Amino acid sequence: MQPTLLSLKNMDVFYGRIHAVRRATLHVRQGEIVALIGGNGAGKTTMLCTISGLIRPGQGSILFGDTDLVHRSPEQIVRAGISHVPEGRLVFSPLSVEDNLRLGAYTRSRFRQRASIAEDLEIMFAMFPVLRERRTQAAGTLSGGEQQMLAIGRALMARPRLLLLDEPGMGLAPLVVKDIFRHIVELRDRLGLTVLLVEQNARSALKIADRGYVLENGRVILQGTADELLANRDVQRAYLGRELEE
Template identity: 70%
Template sequence: MLTLRNIDIHHGRIHAVKRASLHVRPGEIVALIGGNGAGKTSTLTTISGLHRPSGGEIVLDGRDITRAAPDAIVRLGLSHVPEGRKVFKPMRVEDNLQLGAYHRWGRRQRAAIAQDLDAVYTMFPVLHSRRTQAAGTLSGGEQQMLAIGRALMARPRMLLLDEPSMGLAPQVSREIFRHIRELRDRFGLTVLVVEQNARMALRVADRGYVLETGRIILQGPSEELLENRDVQRAYLGRDLDAE
């Protein structure tokens, strides 16, 4: 469904990602793990058109989107849940959700948008109970649910999730990752998730890639990466063994 071929990403003189190649098949959950500054967020923002690569090719469903605008990429079925949630804090929860369907507004789409809103509320009941509140009054976990719900309102076929557990308590993080699995198992979405909590990401993913200083150094089934001693030493850590 999604293929990156030899992608180079620069931020000024900084070569953030170096000839990275990866693929995500329809219906897969794929994890991209690595430390701070590895280039994970740069990879996602480049896929979604927020940053232009300096080389390489990005293909979505056989269509070259390397130079496509972000709104065009959303219309092609790819939604991005950014690092730090980026909800519109002064606005009501429901208004945030409806903004996710901005490209679908029109008389013919009103019923479908209302239906999708109900589906989001079914998946995240807490958002329904807080629908008239300002988004900034929600907890971190609730804001993450809101960010995912907003992305779902675009009716995507694929989601990019950037650090969904960032700043969340362990129990809340586990709940968010249960929802990520539900997005695939119940709704058939394809997911590429960037995450520093490597163990949690690999447990929910089918396959994974390890990005280190801008280069993909390892890839394979999640079970193999979880058992890889280099991955354990660098990214899993003894403090996560009790999870």
């Protein structure tokens, strides 16, 4: 069994008086794809933002290996080995595809890693050939699927060990979503990357995940292997619907 890479224990997160995440405990092992599923407002995005340092937890612990992340800045967390692809992709629209990718390596640029950054840029272009074709094109002119590939590539330029993916399939056509999810599995299989995935399409997420957690009103109410959650009648009724019959 692979070692635990990320561990959350009894984590609470507040937005003012709103208790957004309640005593959340979960873990992600090295090399796993772990899915977080749940309805709107369940706390999934809040959990990712807390791990990446954009939100401070009210209490609880967040360990990345032996590193306590609770009091680390987002930049320090990126340096530690975590990259976050946010909901909505948030590419820098006026900048070129290549400049967006290079910005993903901003934590490395001050350490004179020009050669390795150039090498990683070529790896991204090999992994996502359409980005090479659009290399000089403004990111804002790309299709939704191309922007999602760019957002993932930008995150990978930081050389993370853990990738946080928030709704990578949002607003994309089913065939494009299938392609994005194929890339996620490829990242795990080829690069050994660990992935914590938030996705509204629960069935698609669980089909590529090793394990999953179900969130409801900020609480982890269920966990198990992906197959166990796909077969769970409560999960089917609440989050899968007729998708399971397709």
